[in-house]
Amino acid sequence: MNDLVELARRVGEDRFRRACAQAYRDAPGTGRSFDVSEPDDPDLPHDLAEFVEGDLGLAIALYRAMPCYANLMYLDHWAPRPELLAELATLLDEPDDALADPVSYWLWCGPFEEDEQRSTAAWHQLTADAPEVRLRRLLDASGPVPWPAKALTFGVVLSMPEWHPLIWQAVRQAVHDYYGRVDAADALRLIDQLADPPPELDVADLQRRLRERRA
Known part of the structure; x- marks a missing residue:
């Protein structure tokens, strides 16, 4: 698998497009805003996780299309930490809060809460x-x-x-x-x-x- 088209085909193109639209709409303020609707398809990021595992480039491409915490939560289980943080740094540099805010939240309740050294x-x-x-x-x-x-x-x-x-x-x-x-x-x-x-x-x-x- 080498692109999002194939990823969408695996889970259903309409399902994928709807989830992308909702994720992008709800991403700004992730972790800080209470004015967020429940995902219509909360299982989809978890279904997609198995297809992107081991391919950090594809995982980040998926996140850019569907920016949500759930598309980040598994990456630290398999992606090398320095390479993962380098990718996340580029997302934090984006002017669009929809791309940056879920990353900030994931860092806050993930790597930043780890032991002092890490x-x-x-x-x-x-x-x-x-x-x-x-x-x-x-x-x-x-x-x-x-x-x-x-x-x-x-x-x-x-x-x-x-x-x-x-x-x-x-x-x-x-x-x-x-x-x-x-x-x-x-x-x-x-x-x-x-x-x-x-x-x-x-x-x-x-x-x-x-x-x-x-x-």
Whole structure:
């Protein structure tokens, strides 16, 4: 099998087209939006997984046609991690949120939640020479990333005030995410250097939580 036409033929062309359209419509905001309809055909990505296994190029082509978390969830079981992350980095560089948002969510609840060594390695590979659009998306999903790894990234952009709202949110996520990782003392020093926070962020609550962790 070498293209999506054959893949669609195997599962039914109409079925495939409908699933692509719905996935593309629902992909923006994956993992963060509650205004998402249930897939009409939730089994299709799982049916397709066996046909793309072992062919990373085809798997990514399928994802681009049908961008959804389910088309990513099996890839880490068989694809070499560095090659997989390289492909995902290109998707995070896309201007289209439909292609990038499911990737951010998969990283947030997958590689970034792994043990410190593997999570740090994934973060370093994805942030190396990252363009602004990718780096912003990564910081937005950085809650579970080990603090020393993401603190290096904060340091790179700290001198640019336009990045400060995103740093505020990243610190908040490090504190509030179930698997969030934070060095409370270092985070308190960091936020003292930031410009005004986003209006929706409760700074007093964030400082209180960090002080409690530091104690």
